[in-house]
Amino acid sequence: MSETADRQASFERRVPEGDDRSRLVCRDCGYIAYENPRVVVGSVCRWEDRVLLCRRAINPRRGFWTLPAGYMELNETTAEGAKREAWEEARAKIELLGLLSVYNIPRLSQVQLIYRAALVSPDVEAGPESAEVGLFEWTAVPWDEIAFPSVRWALDHYRAGAGEAGQKIESNPPGEWGDY
Amino acid sequence: MSETADRQASFERRVPEGDDRSRLVCRDCGYIAYENPRVVVGSVCRWEDRVLLCRRAINPRRGFWTLPAGYMELNETTAEGAKREAWEEARAKIELLGLLSVYNIPRLSQVQLIYRAALVSPDVEAGPESAEVGLFEWTAVPWDEIAFPSVRWALDHYRAGAGEAGQKIESNPPGEWGDY
Numbered sequence: 308m309s310e311t312a313d314r315q316a317s318f319e320r321r322v323p324e325g326d327d328r329s330r331l332v333c334r335d336c337g338y339i340a341y342e343n344p345r346v347v348v349g350s351v352c353r354w355e356d357r358v359l360l361c362r363r364a365i366n367p368r369r370g371f372w373t374l375p376a377g378y379m380e381l382n383e384t385t386a387e388g389a390k391r392e393a394w395e396e397a398r399a400k401i402e403l404l405g406l407l408s409v410y411n412i413p414r415l416s417q418v419q420l421i422y423r424a425a426l427v428s429p430d431v432e433a434g435p436e437s438a439e440v441g442l443f444e445w446t447a448v449p450w451d452e453i454a455f456p457s458v459r460w461a462l463d464h465y466r467a468g469a470g471e472a473g474q475k476i477e478s479n480p481p482g483e484w485g486d487y
Numbered sequence: 488m489s490e491t492a493d494r495q496a497s498f499e500r501r502v503p504e505g506d507d508r509s510r511l512v513c514r515d516c517g518y519i520a521y522e523n524p525r526v527v528v529g530s531v532c533r534w535e536d537r538v539l540l541c542r543r544a545i546n547p548r549r550g551f552w553t554l555p556a557g558y559m560e561l562n563e564t565t566a567e568g569a570k571r572e573a574w575e576e577a578r579a580k581i582e583l584l585g586l587l588s589v590y591n592i593p594r595l596s597q598v599q600l601i602y603r604a605a606l607v608s609p610d611v612e613a614g615p616e617s618a619e620v621g622l623f624e625w626t627a628v629p630w631d632e633i634a635f636p637s638v639r640w641a642l643d644h645y646r647a648g649a650g651e652a653g654q655k656i657e658s659n660p661p662g663e664w665g666d667y
Contacts, residue, residue, distance in 0.1 A: 317497075325615075328560065343525045344559050346598055379524050380508065384591035385598055406589065406656065409600065411564035418526055418565055420589065420598075435505075473653045476586065 344416040348388035349376020350424040351465040352401050357442035358462065359431060361396045363454055364438040371454035374461060375399065376421065377436075389422045397440040400427040407470040408477040410457045412485035421461045423470050456485050524596040528568035529556020530604040531645040532581050537622035538642065539611060541576045543634055544618040551634035554641060555579065556601065557616075569602045577620040580607040587650040588657040590637045592665035601641045603650050636665050 318331040323339055331340040351374060352359040360372045375396040379388040386403050393399040401424040410419040431440050443449075445466065453459050464470075464477040479485075498511040503519055511520040531554060532539040540552045555576040559568040566583050573579040581604040590599040611620050623629070625646065633639050644650075644657040659665075 341525075341558070342561055343523055344561060344563075345521075345523045346526060378521070379598070381522055381524060381596045382593050383524075384593050385589065386591075387593075406658075409565065409586065409589075411566075413562050413564050413567075416561040418559070418598075418600075472655075475652075476656060478586075 344418055346379040346385070346388075347376055347417055347419040348379045348385050348422075349374045349392055349419065349461075350389045350401060350403065350422040351407060351461055352393060352397075352399060352424040352426050354426040354429045354442050357444050358448070358465070359393075359397055359399060359426065360441055360443055360448070361433070361437040362439045362441075363436065364433070365436050368454040370438070371452050372449050373454040373458050374421070376419070385420050386422070389420070389424070393424070394434070396434045396437050397431045398434055399431045399440075401425065402427060405470050406476050408461060408464050410460060410479050410485070412457065414484060414486065417485075419457055421457075423465065456483065456487065524598055526559040526565070526568075527556055527597055527599040528559045528565050528602075529554045529572055529599065529641075530569045530581060530583065530602040531587060531641055532573060532577075532579060532604040532606050534606040534609045534622050537624050538628070538645070539573075539577055539579060539606065540621055540623055540628070541613070541617040542619045542621075543616070544613070545616050548634040550618070551632050552629050553634040553638050554601070556599070565600050566602070569600070569604070573604070574614070576614045576617050578610075578612045578614055579620075581605065582607060585650050586656050588641055588644050590640060590659050590665070592637065594664060594666065597665075599637055601637075603645065636663065 317334050318340060319334055320329050321332055322329050323332055361375055362372050363369050375393040377392045390401055393401045404423040404425060407421045407423045429442060433440050460480060468474050469477040497514050498520060499514055500509050501512055502509050503512055541555055542552050543549050555573040557572045570581055573581045584603040584605060587601045587603045609622060613620050640660060648654050649657040
């Protein structure tokens with residue numbers, strides 16, 4: 308889609324010929340604007356015996372704690388995206404150690420790729436989307452103030468060793484799809 | 488974005504306030520149409536000592552052999568998408584055995600999630616996007632007529648046991664990003 312087409316596009320929702328699903332189709336040129344699931348990339352970042360959490364400064368779930376994670380951008384890799392999010396949300400420089408888990412939230416058409424990571428230093432501070440950031444020992448994690456079910460899954464899976472040498476990476480707990 | 492908004496949207500490309508990247512922004516209502524990387528879901532499907540390949544009936548790479556794989560749809564899971572693609576492209580009913588690999592093709596803003604799978608039966612036939620389908624022993628795989636680099640990666644990684652019990656899942660071979 309050229310920039311000119313972007314500016315003039317006038318879409319309607321219909322099933323294109325040869326397809327079996329409703330799509331956004333430009334009335335003028337027939338261009339089909341496919342709508343795609345979104346990829347969230349993030350990490351469980353460790354410094355010694357503590358994990359990095361960020362208290363959200365924005366909705367949804369403002370005030371609750373989350374992992375550094377967010378939507379993948381065009382033309383980056385999942386690993387680059389996870390590092391970028393750690394920087395944007397917690398000014399954290401991290402080294403990725405491998406994949407921890409792949410979660411699906413089909414209600415939101417979301418695929419989450421969460422990495423195991425090590426902080427390069429314990430110097431972290433809140434980025435613009437975080438109210439505060441902190442390094443928590445397991446016993447100090449604010450379990451009652453976790454922002455999303457998948458954050459809890461990732462912390463539990465990390466703690467159980469998912470993705471470590473010889474251990475499989477994890478996916479959604481059975482029957483759970485990220486609803487509250 | 489409501490259906491009415493879809494039909495009237497008139498987008499321009501600019502950096503929204505508080506952002507650091509150019510986005511498609513509606514001139515009328517300010518709605519930001521984020522563009523997202525796309526998720527490809529697929530599988531290496533085995534029946535006894537043979538793997539399933541599909542000869543492409545469509546471009547790109549018409550006439551070359553590929554795995555059953557394609558773009559994930561809204562509101563499905565990666566596992567559901569991989570099963571759907573096996574059915575659409577090869578009329579194959581499959582059982583997923585676990586994740587094999589996660590590949591990144593940043594030039595195309597593509598993330599590929601490839602599963603290890605077993606065919607429920609050897610009855611396969613070409614779907615509308617395949618010219619023919621076949622079950623190949625390793626020595627019979629048409630290596631010179633493989634459609635995409637990531638298909639070769641997946642076959643190699645499958646053969647090496649990636650994702651099996653105690654073995655890690657794979658990602659891009661070092662320095663390879665899916666270019667020819």
